[in-house]
Amino acid sequence: MTLTDVPTRTDDDRRLRAALFVDFDNVYLGLRRLDPTAAEAFATNPGHWLDALEQGADSQGQFTRRFLVRACYLNPSAFSQYRPNFTRAGFRVVDCPSLTQQGKSSADINLVLDAVDALVATTRYEEFVIVSADADFTPLVQRCRAADRRVTIITASPAAAAYRAVADTVVGADALAELVTATDAVPESDVVPLSPPTAAVPADPAATSVPRPRTGKSAPAPTAEPPAAVEPVVAPAVVTAPTAGALAARRAVLQRVRAADRPLPLGSVAQVAQAADPTLPGSGWGGPGGFTGWLGRSVPELGLATKPSPGYVWDPKRFDEADLPGAVTDVDADALRRQVVAVTDTPGLTTDGYRVLLKTLAHDIATHPFERIATTRRVREACQKAGAQVGRATVNFVISGISYSGVELTTARTAKALAEAWADNVVGLCRGARMELSRADVAAIRAWVGGGLLAP
Numbered sequence: 001m002t003l004t005d006v007p008t009r010t011d012d013d014r015r016l017r018a019a020l021f022v023d024f025d026n027v028y029l030g031l032r033r034l035d036p037t038a039a040e041a042f043a044t045n046p047g048h049w050l051d052a053l054e055q056g057a058d059s060q061g062q063f064t065r066r067f068l069v070r071a072c073y074l075n076p077s078a079f080s081q082y083r084p085n086f087t088r089a090g091f092r093v094v095d096c097p098s099l100t101q102q103g104k105s106s107a108d109i110n111l112v113l114d115a116v117d118a119l120v121a122t123t124r125y126e127e128f129v130i131v132s133a134d135a136d137f138t139p140l141v142q143r144c145r146a147a148d149r150r151v152t153i154i155t156a157s158p159a160a161a162a163y164r165a166v167a168d169t170v171v172g173a174d175a176l177a178e179l180v181t182a183t184d185a186v187p188e189s190d191v192v193p194l195s196p197p198t199a200a201v202p203a204d205p206a207a208t209s210v211p212r213p214r215t216g217k218s219a220p221a222p223t224a225e226p227p228a229a230v231e232p233v234v235a236p237a238v239v240t241a242p243t244a245g246a247l248a249a250r251r252a253v254l255q256r257v258r259a260a261d262r263p264l265p266l267g268s269v270a271q272v273a274q275a276a277d278p279t280l281p282g283s284g285w286g287g288p289g290g291f292t293g294w295l296g297r298s299v300p301e302l303g304l305a306t307k308p309s310p311g312y313v314w315d316p317k318r319f320d321e322a323d324l325p326g327a328v329t330d331v332d333a334d335a336l337r338r339q340v341v342a343v344t345d346t347p348g349l350t351t352d353g354y355r356v357l358l359k360t361l362a363h364d365i366a367t368h369p370f371e372r373i374a375t376t377r378r379v380r381e382a383c384q385k386a387g388a389q390v391g392r393a394t395v396n397f398v399i400s401g402i403s404y405s406g407v408e409l410t411t412a413r414t415a416k417a418l419a420e421a422w423a424d425n426v427v428g429l430c431r432g433a434r435m436e437l438s439r440a441d442v443a444a445i446r447a448w449v450g451g452g453l454l455a456p
Contacts, residue, residue, distance in 0.1 A: 014063035016150070019118045019125040020053075021111050022091070023132035024074035024082070030133055030156030031177060033403045035372055038177035042156075043082045046072075047089040049180045053129070055255070056169075062252050062276060065127065069118055073107035112140050119147055126150060133173075135160035135432065142166050157404055158425070160432045161343045174318070174396050175259065177372075245277030246286070250298050252276035253313075257302055262393065263314035263324055266291065266306070320380075323391035336441055337448060344429040346449065347394040355415075355451030356388040357398060358422065362415040370409045372399065401425035419450035 024043075031039035042049065054065050072086045076095040083093050094114075096107040111132075118125055128144045130137055133155035144151045145166060152169040153159070156176055164170045171179070249272075256272045257264060270291045274281055285294035295304055295313065303314040305321055312324050341348045349357065360382045364375055376395045383390035403409065405421035405428075423446040430437055430445065437445070446454050 016056075016063055016065050016126045017124065018065040018067050018127040018129055019069035019115070020050075020067045020071065020129045021069075021115055021131065022072040022086075023107050023111060023130075023134060024072050024079060024086075025096075025105060025107060026132045026134050027154075027156045027176075028079065028082075030173065030404075031180075033406075034156065034173050034400055035177045035181075038180050041180040042176075043079070044085050045180075046086050046091065050089055052179055052182070056259075062248070062255065065129075067129075068123065068125065069114075071111070071114055073105075073111050075105040075107070108134065108136055112137070115140055116143070119144060119149070127152060129154065133157040133159040133163075135163040138163045138166060158401070158429055158432070161345070162433065169259075171259065173400060243277075243279075245279055246298065249273040249277040249280060253295070253299050253302070257313055258315050260315070263303075263312040263319050266304075266311035266313060269295070269313045318396075319393050320391050323393040336444055339435065340426065340430055340445060343433040343435065344426065345397070346426050346429065347397055349388075349390065349394065351448050351452050353383075353388045353390060353451075354419075354422075354449055355453060356383050356386050357390050357395065358418050358451050358453060359415040360386070361395075361398070362413055362418055365409050366412040372396075375399070375409075398422055401429075415451075416453045419453040423450045423454060 028039055028043055031042055050067070050070075054067070056063050056065060067090075070089070070091045071094060072091040073094045073096045074080075074082065074086075075097060076083070077097055083095075086093050094107075094110050096105040096110055098105050111130075115128060115130070118128070127150040128141075129152045130141065131154040137153075138160070141151050141153065141163065145168075150169075151167045152171065153164065153167040154171040154176055155164075156173050158173075159170075252272050252275070253269055257269065273291070273294070280286065280294065285291050286297070287293060292304065292306060292311070295302065301316070303312075303316045303320065305312050305324060308324060314320070314323065337348070340346050357379070360379050361375075364379050364382070368375065368378065376392060376399065380390055380392050380395050383395075399409065402418055402421045402425065405425045407413065407417065407421040426449045427437070427442055427445055
């Protein structure tokens with residue numbers, strides 16, 4: 001067998017040869033603005049999140065990544081203290097010092113050169129994993145796709161829509177922060193048999209008869225039927241335990257949905273389950289209700305909605321029904337707003353919705369210490385009590401945008417200051433997506449996402 005031969009793999013043992021390229025400066029600085037704890041976890045314990053990345057799932061089911069190339073590019077003048085952590089985790093660390101007066105390092109060009117070398121190497125790497133939000137890597141990703149290689153990008157800050165669109169899988173900043181700090185991506189409790197344990201059925205039929213009275217006299221011979229006043233003991237029905245295939249489908253669905261950066265269409269999740277257990281569709285998905293019935297029975301911890309069409313599945317820890325496509329879009333939105341939502345993923349709240357969100361966030365950070373998960377939960381609940389259909393993902397998106405604009409949420413801020421930072425972030429996303437904006441367009445966007453809190 002030559003190095004270019006791909007060994008035969010079964011559906012239960014898909015192993016991908018992968019090449020991993022980490023733009024350390026880009027990821028660490030992006031995470032530090034978002035969550036300093038996650039940034040330190042990323043930099044000091046790369047072996048932890050590397051282990052988590054070795055397991056994946058796609059429309060064909062589960063797979064395992066074998067990282068044959070592990071490369072990390074960092075500026076030694078700023079981050080040399082983290083080099084030993086990556087070296088110990090098996091990375092080849094490439095020092096990329098600043099070569100310009102502006103302080104820009106050579107990480108980008110070094111990463112691209114190494115990735116292109118891997119693309120034409122004798123060993124065929126089936127997946128390229130690029131850990132960076134830098135849209136300058138878009139041509140590299142397009143080159144990989146043209147060579148029929150799977151591409152996963154992992155970002156710690158906003159990434160241009162065109163960059164994300166050319167990748168097969170995108171792991172966003174919030175998912176990355178959870179990944180580097182989580183103790184276990186899929187707890188063991190998620191893979192135990194789904195049915196409750198059944199009571200043991202006695203082997204001796206006499207064990208189900210009416211017990212004899214405990215007296216000093218001899219008990220009468222048992223009658224053929226128990227007395228009418230006593231209910232006969234009925235052996236519990238035997239509940240069939242889920243098959244290995246059904247458990248594999250459950251695990252695959254959990255991994256896919258929990259790794260997604262938004263609610264997923266029902267059809268794509270059904271493909272994941274079917275790839276893990278091809279017998280499910282033929283068995284009618286285990287009973288009435290089809291796939292949605294199977295999902296409700298087998299993976300009840302996931303959120304499920306059949307409307308809006310085509311139906312969606314999501315992780316309730318990160319999303320809810322207010323995060324579904326079109327759930328909170330302004331019905332009176334003009335063409336400019338629709339384009340902003342389409343190319344930047346900016347939540348489509350109404351102007352009033354943004355006003356409620358920004359004021360609620362300002363009040364929360366003034367009255368509680370900022371802690372991303374707890375703050376997001378409180379703000380989301382307060383907004384919904386106020387009648388604004390704001391989902392978890394929307395609150396996370398706005399908090400991230402404000403943080404990326406340089407505003408620290410650990411200090412009390414006015415709603416207007418938060419609106420300024422958030423509006424600047426959205427305009428920046430639009431320009432990064434190459435939208436041509438007039439002064440009137442910028443003013444309209446700021447008035448909209450600023451919730452009417454900003455001066456014209």
